[in-house]
Amino acid sequence: MGDIIKLDSIQDYNEVLGVETLHPLVNVVNMSELDVIRHGRKNFGFYCIILKQIDCGPLLYGRNQYDYKDGTLVFVAPGQIAGANDNGETRNPHGWILMFHPDLLRGTALDRQMKDYTFFSYGANEALHMSERERHIIINCFKEIREELEHAIDKHSKQIVAANIEVLLNHCVRFYDRQFITREIVNRDLLSRFENLLGSYFNSDKPQQLGLPSVAWCAAELHLSANYFGDLIKKETGKSAQEYIQLATVERVKELLTQGKQSISEIAYILGFKYPHHLSRLFKKVAGVTPNEYRSVS
The missing domain is CATH 1.10.10.60 (Homeodomain-like)
Structure with missing residues (x-):
């Protein structure tokens, strides 16, 4: 088993990915702007939502396999360990990463609601498999957050970013409801x-x-x-x-x-x-x- 990389802060993950820290408590990374992503298991000290824009091939779902190619969202909560363990790498990756620390949410309405987003405790084989339309909606949410982060931080930044994250999470609730129905x-x-x-x-x-x-x-x-x-x-x-x-x-x-x-x-x-x-x-x-x-x- 390889070593587990401990990521306590947003800065820690930014350094692993080789990207700039725009805000100490949140970041959005467009993986297509990276040359390579190195594999390895990571212990996250913050929330992370990863959109995999690749052909995932057959995915284990309960005792069955399904082939989803339009995009997969994986949710990671603080304290969870996620990632591949083959010590390999993916060159010219595609997808998006939203990472945000619980401290970002302190004092916001979203802080009180996070426990209701139960998909942060789902396993990787229970990830959200999206249609192309759903994927575009989520990517637009990522872009809205990133655009806000590229502005200078002011007294409104925290509330605006938290509100955009809440919109993204509420879309995910809707898409999971659809997933439950389509798997009737x-x-x-x-x-x-x-x-x-x-x-x-x-x-x-x-x-x-x-x-x-x-x-x-x-x-x-x-x-x-x-x-x-x-x-x-x-x-x-x-x-x-x-x-x-x-x-x-x-x-x-x-x-x-x-x-x-x-x-x-x-x-x-x-x-x-x-x-x-x-x-x-x-x-x-x-x-x-x-x-x-x-x-x-x-």
């Missing part, structure tokens, strides 16, 4: 596999070993990041992944209650609840009655 068949297959996963989980001894299935565990079993999995389930069903798991759990409780063989405590143990009253609380919340009330009318 794949999404339905995922939902089916999710249901089967929960069924097999409750039919095994995993609940006694691991407790109730978590969103993170289900996502890992389906080869997706937890955030992407959660967003996809929400788009497909209107419920969060956690709500979906709770519904499946309550349905299994109902099955066991109607069989009439086990006590509430025994059912709680079988399904991985820590305490029986946790089962009763969830059941009442979802079903509207207590387990005993449900059993009495079943």
Whole structure:
């Protein structure tokens, strides 16, 4: 494994790329203006959005492969490690890089909203694959930010740049929504596999070993990041992944209650609840009655 390059500041990345620092907290780089980009894994101390304007070839997406050639956006958040590890280089690269430090957003409306842009926690195989029209919109956003950075910094610079970044991110939300919709068949297959996963989980001894299935565990079993999995389930069903798991759990409780063989405590143990009253609380919340009330009318 090669060394990991630690990039704590925008200046650090500018030096790696060999470009001028126009602002200490943000920069936009047109990669076509560079002679070469050297490969290597990087530990980012800031947000980074990378547009790859190359033929990406087949990309792994869950358990399937897709071939996207119109442009791919990859999102990196502070503390994440990204990049190739072959110690190679790309000559005459094409694409764009937007990098911005969290300090740039302090005191802006965008600072409070960053947690809502969950795609910063998606894996590289869940990147945003854009159409040509979408790619042009994003490039225009990059150019707007860069144009502002080429002006002398004044008291308005921070708010204007932050506002332009927010516009770009909101376009990305829209494009991800489109991506979820255009993958409808794949999404339905995922939902089916999710249901089967929960069924097999409750039919095994995993609940006694691991407790109730978590969103993170289900996502890992389906080869997706937890955030992407959660967003996809929400788009497909209107419920969060956690709500979906709770519904499946309550349905299994109902099955066991109607069989009439086990006590509430025994059912709680079988399904991985820590305490029986946790089962009763969830059941009442979802079903509207207590387990005993449900059993009495079943």
